[in-house]
Amino acid sequence: MNLPTIISAKGRGNLAAWLLWGLAAAFVAYTFVAGGYLIAVLHFACIYTVFVTGLNIFMGFTGQVSFGHNAFAAIGGYTSAVLTATYGWDPLTAGVLGLAGALLCALIIGYPVLRLRGHYLAMATLAIGLIVYEVAVQWDSVTHGYMGISGIPPLGIGRFTVTSDRGILIFLMIVAGLALLSAAGIRRSRLGRAFVAAAGSEDAARALGIDVARYKLIAFMISAAYAAIAGSLFVHAVGFVSPEVFGLPMVVLSFTMLYVGGIGTVGGPALGAIIISVLPESFRTFKDYQDLAYGAALIVILIYAPRGLASLPELWAKWRRRAA
Amino acid sequence: MSLLRLDGITRRFGGLVALDNVSLEIPGQGLSAVIGPNGAGKTTLFNMISGFMPPSAGRVQFDGADITGQAPETIAKRGLIRTFQLVQLFEGLTVLENVKIGCHLHTRGGLMAALLPTRAARAEEAAVEAEARRLLEETGLAAQAETFAAVLPYGQKRLLEITRALAARPKLLLLDEPAAGLNRQETDALAALLRRIAATGTAILLIEHDMNLVMNVADEIAVLDFGRLIAKGKPDEVRRNPDVIAAYLGTEEAAHV
């Protein structure tokens, strides 16, 4: 698969996409050199790249719906936070355990949930996100409720820790890059073909011997794994976790990124994550305005540009026709 | 020895009997066909065979095993591959990818192969690519390999669905009205293709409306009317069968029979 098809599965909008990739790369380079506050923004973008890439495997590739992947980020994040901050575990071991926990939950939940369709599937996944949120709030002895857990140590293995902002950024960029590479690998493999077949036509896929129910579950678990990794990375990068971190706004935010970048494309999540992280930060507004902006932006995108950046050339053509 | 054996297949929808005690044997080679007027129960029969709908009564045996009520993917795994009356392609993917998906059953790669492209995984991918291209060559779609399935003209969509089914290396290929919506020229080309497929040893069972195609290619024909099997035999025998003529009398097909 050559690069343009990785960026835009539809083959259109390549120029706009290349341009945006260029701008994104230039921004990353500038931030890296200039440093300061924007580095934290890029940390955020990298972590969300991982999360949204996972979501994209389940929704974009496999054509399913989940409003509750924040649950798996919370499981990963809280496991890391509790084990490292409270019990002094090594971040890597704690993260792996969080990942295993998220996978186990995805397996147990996914089996009954994925038999549902339409509104029921949407509501059931939303409920899972809310249940985990409630548990994070109520399980005071472990999670400290709304107060959250602070003093989470930075990333590291054994005695080696990554503490400088640039060091953390390099590490997170490597992880985000690996997430994208694996998504690309999955997309062009037999596994990925089974996913997109389930999305395209379940009947046709089954008639060709593809066990659709099984592949949906696999896609669900893979995306839960990405979410758990993103959750662990988040708590270590920020040093703090509370239930709000993995609340409903996280779901809306990740959907905004997914749709801006282009759902179903391999590179879209990264582009969406960078753009959506950077744009509101450039206004330096408060958190409340950010969630407001994400929500409004998502509505506008859904109405006017449902294929994300890939719809840009279409919109441009329409606008020119109207102007002429 | 027959490859597919239907034993007293019955299907009721509420009070309506769509299939009434149909028994049929399909040989392991050559081209068989099921014909019948609209609403005779042909597609229902296909759904029973391919596992998309369980029969109310009766058994389906395929390749020596009882497959009654098994899931479609399980039945496909045994080598019984079907197409659909309304073409079911993966519209958002290219023609080549559609055919590659057809190779699912006789390849192995899972998550490990996707993440770590070892030599074995790469070899398998290359083999899939080669086989898909070879099949497209055979069915005459090679030039469209990189085209999106959604934008193919209708006749080529039908052809692609058959190509994709072939990629699954079926023992028995079930074709649900493959000539529906094709013009004369395309139908002739399809007939030639079906004969070529049958000649390679893949048995074919088709449901068809188009009498020209059926009389032209089928070795054996079974006739359904109102859910009942009313005749079977060689094309010439079926053509002269008074029951068949009566069933088709007054319908458009009567002229062709």
Place this chain on the structure above:
Amino acid sequence: MFDLVAQSILSGIGVGAIYGLIGIGFCVIYNASGIVNFAQGAFVMLGGMLTHAGMTKLGLPLPLAAIGAIAIVALSGVALERIVVRPLWNRGSTMFVMILATLAAQIVVERLTLIAAGDQPRTLPVFTDLPPLRVFGFAINFQFLWIVGCSAIVIAGLALFFSSTKTGKAMRACSINRDAAALQGIPVSRMLALAFALSAGLGAVAGILITPTQYTAFNVGVPFAISGFIAAIVGGFGRPLGAFMGGILLGVAQALAIVFLGAAFKNVAALSILLLFLFVRPTGLLGSAK
């Protein structure tokens, strides 16, 4: 213990009636359009918040503030339909996109409220400030009577509206077959707007009735919406009366969960009921309307 349980059941019925009203709101929109409006909770929250604002900022008496709030929320329902739902509807968007857009609208309304009113919880005075009635040893407070009474009136009014008025009948026709209704000359798109107005009004009523017994804040919407949705599912989606009964069932179950498991499990219990129904009996207790 028996007294405590009985008292909890009673209060559960009160809260459950509120869930029922919200559930009916889901049904009204779903029947008119096939859309599940995930922003339903915003209406509930706005009902309580706007009434509070009317009383404290404008000095209005409670009834006037409540009526004003219901009217404004109904209008905001129409606005949601015009600004978000209509454009997607016209483009033939998928169900999933519609859910996502209404969920985003929920967040937008929530955050706007947070910016305008802050994050402090508010409450309303009880409608009748008298000591609770004593019946067979149970305390029945007046807000409970208000809730049950208003719900009964609202449901009777809705039943009358759908069975006896021309507009109500037209909306029912839309729910049975939209295309046929359009061919009969029924303005389907206006019915959609009306359904949103009606459903938003219902949400506002629910929000105003419940606020005196609890509190309201910018973020109470989603839990209420989930409860209303559960009520609608339990009742068999699309059946307004079923949704109301489902709501009462949920309210009681939740009240019992608080007694036996502790207050912390209130929401977890509700969500578990949702999952249970989705997995075991997604058509609800009575079977789905469609």
